[in-house]
Amino acid sequence: MKAIIQRVTKASVTVGEEQVSSIGRGLCVLLGISVEDTQKDADYIVRKILNLRLFEDENGRAWTKSVMDRDFEVLCVSQFTLQCILKGNKPDFHSAMPAELAQPFYESILENMRSAYKPELIKDGKFGAYMQVHIQNDGPVTVELTSPAGPTDPKQLSKQEKQQQRKEKTRSKGPSESGREKGALRSRQDPNASSGAEGDVSSEREP
Numbered sequence: 488m489k490a491i492i493q494r495v496t497k498a499s500v501t502v503g504e505e506q507v508s509s510i511g512r513g514l515c516v517l518l519g520i521s522v523e524d525t526q527k528d529a530d531y532i533v534r535k536i537l538n539l540r541l542f543e544d545e546n547g548r549a550w551t552k553s554v555m556d557r558d559f560e561v562l563c564v565s566q567f568t569l570q571c572i573l574k575g576n577k578p579d580f581h582s583a584m585p586a587e588l589a590q591p592f593y594e595s596i597l598e599n600m601r602s603a604y605k606p607e608l609i610k611d612g613k614f615g616a617y618m619q620v621h622i623q624n625d626g627p628v629t630v631e632l633t634s635p636a637g638p639t640d641p642k643q644l645s646k647q648e649k650q651q652q653r654k655e656k657t658r659s660k661g662p663s664e665s666g667r668e669k670g671a672l673r674s675r676q677d678p679n680a681s682s683g684a685e686g687d688v689s690s691e692r693e694p
Contacts, residue, residue, distance in 0.1 A: 488528040489569040491517040494541045494628035498562045500612040501619040508610045513559035514541070515622050519569025520584045520592060528634035529596045535632055536561065537604055555604055563600070564612040564620055565593050590614050 492514055499509035516536055521528075542552040542559070554561055570583035584592065593614060601609045612618050 488521055488524045488532050488634040489519040490532050490536065490632040491566070491569065492536060492539065492541075492630045492632060493517075493622055494625045495562075496623045496625045498623065499621045500562070500564060501621065502613050502616045507613050507618075508562060510560035510562045510610050512557075512625070513561055513608075514554050515562045515564070515620070517564050517566035517569060517620075518593065518596070519566050520589045521570050521582055522584045523582075524584060524592070524634070529592070529599065531634045532632060533596060533599050533603060537600065539630060541628055541630070558605070558608070560608045560610060561600065561604070562610045562612075563597060564618065565589070565614050586615055 493516075495510070495513060495515045497509070497511055498513075498515040500507050514536065518532070537555050538553050540550050540553050540556075542554070542557050543549045544551045567580060567583040567586075567589065568578070571578040571580060572582055573579070583589070597609060597611055612620065
């Protein structure tokens with residue numbers, strides 16, 4: 488999932504001659520959903536949008552407050568073209584989630600955002616419509632977000648989990664213990680072998 492997040496003084500969405508949504512100070516978010524996206528991607532993007540520290544505090548100190556800290560608004564606009572892949576100079580959108588799947592997924596993202604924040608401060612464009620998006624970028628400040636890629640194959644996920652567990656066990660032993668074990672093993676295999684852990688090995692032999 489990709490999101491272009493812009494800090495704005497105001498933003499609005501017009502469809503035809505009708506203004507369907509508008510906000511004052513806050514964030515305008517263009518959101519592109521990929522065919523491979525899951526709830527995990529949605530949770531990541533929602534959390535980042537609401538917690539990015541793009542605003543100043545009451546004393547004017549920059550990059551210290553999030554949109555939630557300041558009670559500012561968020562305008563989300565569905566933007567499948569963010570999933571564009573260029574073939575020469577022609578854009579290809581096959582990696583974007585099909586509209587019939589993307590619409591309920593996008594709406595669930597908005598609901599999650601409203602649940603995590605204040606529902607009345609989360610605004611929306613009009614999914615699938617030809618929109619005019621008017622953005623008055625403040626700064627300008629623009630942040631590009633992409634949800635972390637992860638394996639979707641259950642076997643690969645299981646493999647990653649086992650690797651992580653092994654790493655955690657190794658860390659729990661501590662470097663000195665691990666070094667002593669390796670040094671002792673080398674010493675048993677070759678009495679003349681030198682090792683950076685020789686001091687540890689000799690100290691273990693002392694009563």
